[in-house]
Amino acid sequence: MHKLDSLPENLVNEVEDFIDFLKAKHAKSFYKKNEGPDSMAEEPKSLYGAAKGLFIIPEDFNEPLDDLKDYM
Numbered sequence: 001m002h003k004l005d006s007l008p009e010n011l012v013n014e015v016e017d018f019i020d021f022l023k024a025k026h027a028k029s030f031y032k033k034n035e036g037p038d039s040m041a042e043e044p045k046s047l048y049g050a051a052k053g054l055f056i057i058p059e060d061f062n063e064p065l066d067d068l069k070d071y072m
Contacts, residue, residue: 004015064072 004012007015
C-alpha cells in the first residue's frame with residue numbers, strides 16, 4: 001500500500017487496470033472479499049469462434065495469381 005500511495009495518479013490508474021485484468025483472468029477462482037462462494041465474480045466470456053462465418057475463403061485461394069505467372 002505504501003508503494004501504491006507513492007505513485008503518481010496516472011500510474012495508480014494503470015495498477016487499477018492491471019488488478020481488474022487479473023480479477024477477470026482468474027474469475028473462476030476469484031471470490032468477492034468477505035463473501036461466500038455464491039457471490040463469485042462473473043466468468044469472462046470466451047471470444048473463441050466469435051468471427052465464425054464472417055470470413056469466406058474462396059475455392060481458388062491457393063491457386064497461383066495471374067500477376068505472378070511471369071515469375072514462376
